[in-house]
Amino acid sequence: MKLRSVWLTRLVARSVVAALKLLFATCRKESVIFPGTNGWNPDLPDRFLFSVWHDVLFFPLLVAKPHNMSALASRHQDGAYVAEILRLLNVEPYRGSTTRGGAQAVKQLLNVASQLHITLTPDGPRGPRREMKDGLVFLASRTGLPIVPAAFSCRRGLRIKGTWTDMLVPLPFTTTYCILGEPIHVPADMTRDEIDRNKQRVQEAMDRLYARVDDWAAGRIKRADLDEVMPVRDAA
Numbered sequence: 001m002k003l004r005s006v007w008l009t010r011l012v013a014r015s016v017v018a019a020l021k022l023l024f025a026t027c028r029k030e031s032v033i034f035p036g037t038n039g040w041n042p043d044l045p046d047r048f049l050f051s052v053w054h055d056v057l058f059f060p061l062l063v064a065k066p067h068n069m070s071a072l073a074s075r076h077q078d079g080a081y082v083a084e085i086l087r088l089l090n091v092e093p094y095r096g097s098t099t100r101g102g103a104q105a106v107k108q109l110l111n112v113a114s115q116l117h118i119t120l121t122p123d124g125p126r127g128p129r130r131e132m133k134d135g136l137v138f139l140a141s142r143t144g145l146p147i148v149p150a151a152f153s154c155r156r157g158l159r160i161k162g163t164w165t166d167m168l169v170p171l172p173f174t175t176t177y178c179i180l181g182e183p184i185h186v187p188a189d190m191t192r193d194e195i196d197r198n199k200q201r202v203q204e205a206m207d208r209l210y211a212r213v214d215d216w217a218a219g220r221i222k223r224a225d226l227d228e229v230m231p232v233r234d235a236a
Contacts (some may be wrong), residue, residue, distance in 0.1 A: 005080075006078040013084035024062040029168055030216075031063070031178040032226045037148045038180070039117050042067035047117050049145040051206060052152070053130050054121040055165050059152035061089045063176055070116040072105055088104070092116060106139065113143035122202070127164035130210075134195055141190050146183035147202055151209035153177045153217035166218060177217045179226065181209050201232060 031202075038044055049178070052060055060066070070092040073083040083093035094108045109118055122136035123129060140147050152171040170176055184205060186198045215221045219230065 009084050009124060013081055013088060016081075017085055017088045020058060020062055022173060023170065024176070027063075028104050028175040029063050029178070030223065031180075033165055033178070033180040034148070037175050037183060038064060039069060039119075039148075040064040044068070045134055047113065047115070047145055048148045049136065049140050049143065050117060050119040050148050050180075051121055051136055051202060052151050053152045053206070053210070054124040054127075054167075055129065056152040056168050057121055057168070058117060058169065059154075059176060061086070061091065063178055065089075066091050066117075066119075068116050069119060070109065070112055071119045072109070074122075081179070091119070102126065106142075109139060110142055113145055116145070118145065118160070123165070126205055128221045129165040130206070132199050132206070134199060137186055137199045137202060139189075140184075140186045141188050141195075141198075144188065146185050148183050149181040149202065149205045149209050151179045151206070151213040153210075153213045154216050155219075175217070177213050179209050179213045181205055181215075200207065 022207055036044070036046060037048060039048060040063075044067075050060065051235070053186060069090070073080075073086060073093045073095055083095060086093040091159055092112070092158070094105045094174065112118075118138065120136050122132050136147065141147075152168075154168065154174050156171045156174040157170045158171060160169060162166040182205075184198075184202055187194065190198065210225065213222070216223070
């Protein structure tokens with residue numbers, strides 16, 4: 001990357017982060033977190049693999065400050081912006097994707113899995129939207145980290161259309177909603193059929209959680225209704 005591009009990337013990233021921090025600071029935050037999975041807690045002893053759909057990627061970075069967190073960013077130019085944004089938000093980025101630099105990035109994530117949480121968008125980088133790919137389950141199998149399905153929504157927001165998905169951005173002074181679900185453990189050394197079955201398990205867990213968080217944000221259910229499946233509430 002040329003020097004001018006480096007400075008441009010940093011300038012754009014800092015501007016985006018400043019705007020997003022200001023925006024999220026105006027929002028009220030509501031969360032229901034499965035016991036022991038609060039990735040924003042710096043003293044959390046266990047490490048997890050957090051599954052977040054691509055269209056709500058900003059939420060886990062900004063509803064509270066991440067701690068001991070890593071994430072994957074592509075090697076394309078847009079990935080350079082994402083990587084710089086992640087650094088500014090206290091997340092360690094690793095560059096790679098399913099098409100470029102994937103093997104090296106996975107190797108790096110395997111090396112840090114005992115020290116850092118890992119956040120992945122399992123429907124990225126090219127979609128289809130909210131459709132699970134193999135990478136999340138494969139990485140969970142190799143690292144031994146449990147998968148935590150993470151769902152986010154907001155009372156009022158703006159959908160920014162992209163090539164294969166949209167990006168949800170909350171409007172000022174709205175309420176954001178977060179649900180972290182029960183960890184999902186997958187076995188090591190899986191066959192192709194086992195990968196498919198466990199991928200479907202995670203897909204179904206994500207679908208259920210996002211249906212709940214959207215109902216919560218829309219006022220169709222109340223927080224107390226979530227206590228039946230989330231017995232302990234934990235502030236982010």
